[in-house]
Amino acid sequence: MYRSLHEGWTLAAAGTPAETAGDPAWVRPPAEALAAVPAAVPGCVHTDLLAAGLIPDPYHDANELALGWIGRTHWTYTTSFQWQPEGFDRVDLACDGLDTVATVTLNGTEVGRTRNMHRRHRFDVTGLLRPGDNVLTVAFTAPYAYAEEQAARLGARPGPYDEPYPFIRKMACNFGWDWGPTLVTAGIWRAIGLDSWSGARIAEVRPQSRRDGVDVTVRIERVAEGAVEVAAAVGNVRVEGKLAPGEQETTLRVDVPDARLWWPRGRGEAHLYDLVVTAADDEWRSRVGLRSVELDPDAFRIIVNGEPVFVRGFNWIPDDTFPARTTAADLRERFGQAIDAGANALRVWGGGVYESDEFYDLADRLGLLIWQDFPFACAAYPEEEPFASEVEAEVRDNVARLMGHPSLVLWCGNNENIEGHQHWGWPAELEGRSWGAGFYYELLPRLAGELDPGRPYWPGSPYSGAPDRDVHDPATGTIHIWTVWGSRDYTHYADYTPRFVAEFGFQGPPAYATLRSAVSDDPLAPDSPGVRHHQKAIEGNLKLLTGLGAHLPRPETFDDWHYWTQLNQARAMSFGVRRFRALMPYCMGTVVWQLNDCWPVTSWAAIDGARRRKPLWYELRRAYAPRLLTFHEDGVAAVNDDAEPWAGTLRLTRRGLDGTVLDEATVPVTAAPRAVAFTPLPPGLADAADPAREVLVAEFDGRRDLRFFAEDPQVAYPPAAFEVEVADVPGGHAVTVTAETVVRELALFPDRLHPSATVDDQLVTLLPGDRVTFTVRADERLDRVALISHPVLRCVNEDRS
Template identity: 80%
Template sequence: MYRSLHHGWTVAPIGREEPAETPATVPGCVHTDLLAAGAIPDPYADDNELRLGWIGRTDWRYRTSFDWQDEGFDRVDLVCDGLDAVASVWVNGTEVGRTQNMHRRYRFDVTGLLRPGANELRVDFTAPYTYAEAEAGRLGARPGPYAEPYPFIRKMACNFGWDWGPTLVTAGIWRAIGLDSWSGVRIAEVRPSSRTDGVDVGITVERAAEGAVEVAATVGDVRVEGKLAPGQAATTLRVDVPGARLWWPRGHGEPHLYPLVVTAGDDSRTTRVGLRSVELDPDAFRVSVNGEPVFLRGFNWIPDDTFPARTTAADLRERFGQAIDAGANALRVWGGGVYESDAFYALADELGLLVWQDFPFACAAYPEEEPFASEVEAEARDNIARLMGHPSLVLWCGNNENIEGHQHWGWPAELDGRSWGAGFYYDLLPRLVAELDPGRPYWPGSPYSGAPDRDVHDPATGTVHIWTVWGSRDYTHYADYTPRFVAEFGFQGPPTYATLRAAVSDEPLAADSPGVHHHQKAVEGNEKLLRGLGDHLPAPATFDDWHYFTQLNQARAMSFGVRRFRALMPYCMGTLVWQLNDCWPVTSWAAVDGGRRRKPLWYELRRAYAPRLLTFHEDAVAVVNDTATPWTGLLRLTRRALDGTVLDAVSLPVSAGPRAVASVAVPFAAGDVRRELFVAELGAARALRFLAEDPVVDYPPAELSTEVTPVDGGCAVRVVAHTVVRELALFPDRLHPSAVVDDQLVTLLPGESVTFTVRSDVPLDPAALVAHPVLRCLNEARP
């Protein structure tokens, strides 16, 4: 019998008088408790973050009391699903255990410590900086990207700040805590290993009394029974499912799930499993599910909130919906965050989203000495067992960019022989995956080219991360890459106006105003935003121009890369954009900003991630068909003047087979590149290629007519173009933060129209909705 202990908590600093003891929410953390009590300002607003560093350097005490009565159970365990991170746990004045790992679950036998009536539970947290800096001093410094000690503590690394995240170092009871009362036997672990024809169910039990134990596993209508002899703690039951319905990823079939019920004595566990196989071709880095290769179209995932206890199941469903609506079939859980919640993976199972799971190591050298090594093994065992039953999980990855760091960032000289994590990535973690989860591939790190002596930057094998673009090169440099799998690539853009305005109180709001600058964590980030405009877009004259141009440039850059790499299918079999989400309001690489609003990038990726994509690729048109049926028809290619006049035209039969790409050479050359464009059309799909950069294209001043009509929950905005209208965008959140639009960055040729649907909690001014700066296009102000 499980009983949660989530009520009646208080939190107070240890060794300092202020702030006084305040009510605490469990699960939660110190920052959110102090915020709720009014003891600190909003950490996400303006530069308040800078005044909150003391929290991570303070010891904290959480305390509650609860009533308990002896109901005759053999055992009562205190179960802690997440303590962040270095803590001592006390029941009625007796220490029952110590922890030093945010990523593990803990269970403490408290049977003899509880008493009828009132009981006290206390958790004392050592300041993360105190622990991590002491370990760094003991073990010796390790290279990393920031002057922060995160490699020395098993804790969410990005708590210590990142180039998109704040430095807000947390402590607290961040996942469930409660009492588990049981007798006889309890199921300690269920490890389902799926096949296409059934499940091998590993069962481990803990006993409070000796004797044989009857165990059983039921998958759907199939039940298999077994017995554990006295003293035997574990067994595996093979459950074969005749005529099994398989679990498939999005775009490949139904993600069918079977109920799995496991019993041991009087204890039982119920979950869901999907029957499927997964394989990885290591050189091509091609993931196959049920024998069918899958092009991974997706995003990298970071913690959805700097304070992850605040992320709810509803938040996850909204964010997954945004990923899926953008065309994604995969998410990579990045190694600077956490192993996500059970709800995260269960939702991915339900929706058919593939999950790549990094072990939590990122961008730094990590010590392999004790007690760190034992903590890594314990957390890996815990989480492999916890997550392996999820069919959505298709890959374990040892780390993010640590092998690259050792090869290319000068680490060997800095380390001077000290350990850096190689033993984890090449030995410990693959051994544990092979032992506990042998049906799922393991990959030592990303980027990685398949062997320790291969250069991780080699795009011909394994995975690459492309950061030359954004870091130093124009986004057209993506065309110089012919990769197998792009696991990270990104380009920055500011958040939506409503998100930025809610977080920054600067008056006036400007690209270089203090609050906007504070909400830009990348080195030379704003400078790179402007440099990145290059020859592609005009120099912004106002804040409104800066906001529109840099968001547009982000969208174009990532669309260029995605389209390039998808056109290389099946040689290239994956693009994981950095990144889907933000953990706070910030200028970043995300498609969905820290206010949960979709940036223009999101809308452009929805086009670039369409299952059937028409795109100009080098001197041809690529017909990209990531569906199970052929894509055939007449491809119409035209060369047009900006006024819509057709200068050349040809229609050619084309056929792209299932999961294949067809290429058709463009049969004509441009005349005047400043006044012409190419258009490709196949059915409802269309691709445009403007032949010169926007500042030199001879756009006419935009001529358009608009009509705003009410619809349920908002309004429809119809725009008719009387000239070419380039990159038409509607930003209704400038009028009210609840307002959202269904499309962005639409280019219209003369005579064409588009209708935007705007949803809003309040009526919007129709005139303002179609006026600058809410309605924008690139040629709106051409002389």
């Protein structure tokens, strides 16, 4: 019997190390205010202090800087609860998530210590509970104090930031990232409760799926001798077994006749079977999908049920800096946004956490493939004790917890740590100290092979398949492309012919309403203090301007900066995705950095920190469509990621900007299932007579792609002329635009009028005579004149007279 202990908690500051108590930027409440703060469990210190009105919103302006003292303070959580004996042999205190270094005490007696945010803990408290009042305390050591002590003991390790996150098994991005704030948490961040039981309990279930059934390994914990009856049922098929006295583990083979397979999105039904396991009087329930998964390592193709899958994915970071705040509803919204953009996969990045059960359950139901990094990111990690033991315990716990999910198709050892050792000068800095190689090449594959042999393991990303291969080699394994954004124009993506791109990205600011609500600057400007604070990347704003290159004009106003940098982000990523998809099946995956943000910030995300879709999202929805028509090198590619052939007539026209057809050709095209049909450009179409005044148009089966012969500042656009009609519709407005001239990258930004306002499309280029209708939704009626006026309605060649 399980009883949660989520009520009645208070939080108290238990001291700050003297040597770190005096940063003048900190704003710390008086000691008496921190003596008994009401605490929410699950939660964390920051959210409790915020709810009590003791700290300002950490996400607003530069408030983050005032709160550095929190991560350097010891904190104690305390609750009292009533308990009466109920005849059970054993009562355990089950802690699903303690963040991070904690001492747990019940009625004045220490019951256990923890030092790992990423694992569950269970303590036998049978003899410590007493009838009536009981007092439970969880005392957290300041994360910085612990991590810095370990760093001093073991020696420094190289990493991207002057932060000690490799020395504590905790969410790395708590310590700040180039998209995230430095808000170092402590707290009871997942469920805590009492689990009472007798005889035997199910300690662990490890379901290993096959296409024709499931092998269910059951491990029990017992307080009594004697045989234990165990059983596993998948759907209507039940298999029974017995554990003899002293035995702790058995595997039951459940074969399912006429099995219905679990398929990823776009391949079939994501069918799930109920799985029920019993042992003595205990019961465990979950759902499983029957499928196989393999990895072709050199080509880096993920193969599900014998079929290679082109991965159209996003990298996933924690959806909130304070992950206990992420609800199941939040996950449904974010997954829906990923799916609506055409994604079939998410990569859980290694600087975050093993996500909640709800995360993987939802992915199972929706058919989303999950690539799971083990939580090691961008730094050298010590392999000495206590870290080696903690990592092993963490991996055993999470592999067992997650392996039953059919959506999970890959374990990956780390993010960019092998690259760091090869290319970032680590060996000289390390001077022989450990850096994690023993984890990635020995411990993790051994544990994955022991516990979950049916699922592939990959040592890291980027990685080319062997420790002595250069991780930057695009010909094998995975690569990350950061030359674009870091130093090169986005057209440099065309220089890559990769097997699988697991990370690539380009920055853009968040939606106007998101920035406006997070920053009090008046007026907003790219370099105003709040806007600048919500840009964490080194030289980020400079790179935004540099990245405009020859593609767009130099912005003179904030409104132009906002529109053009968002547009440039969308174009950059669309260029890369289209390039790599047109290389299918040589290239079999693109995982965009990144889907989401954990707070309001200028970043690489498609969905900003207030969950608003940036123009990038809309452009990726086009680029990630199962059937894609795109100009590719010196021709046109029809990319068909569908089970049926894609056949029709490709029409190519070279036109003047006034719509006049200057030359044309038609070509029959058939793209086989899961294949690309490439059509070279016929003579007379590849080159323009007047590059500033012509455009190449490809049309096929209702799809269209455009190739302008010059960059926008060099194109002789006429001032955009169009007719606009606004009609009220249920829940908002329909805005219909009919083009009289070419209208380049037409966009509506209705959130400038009301923060609830959204639009169903963005960045639509119209040729003379084209018409488009945008649907705007909002919680209240919008000003119809403002809705179709600058800066809400924008295009590149807008008439500014």
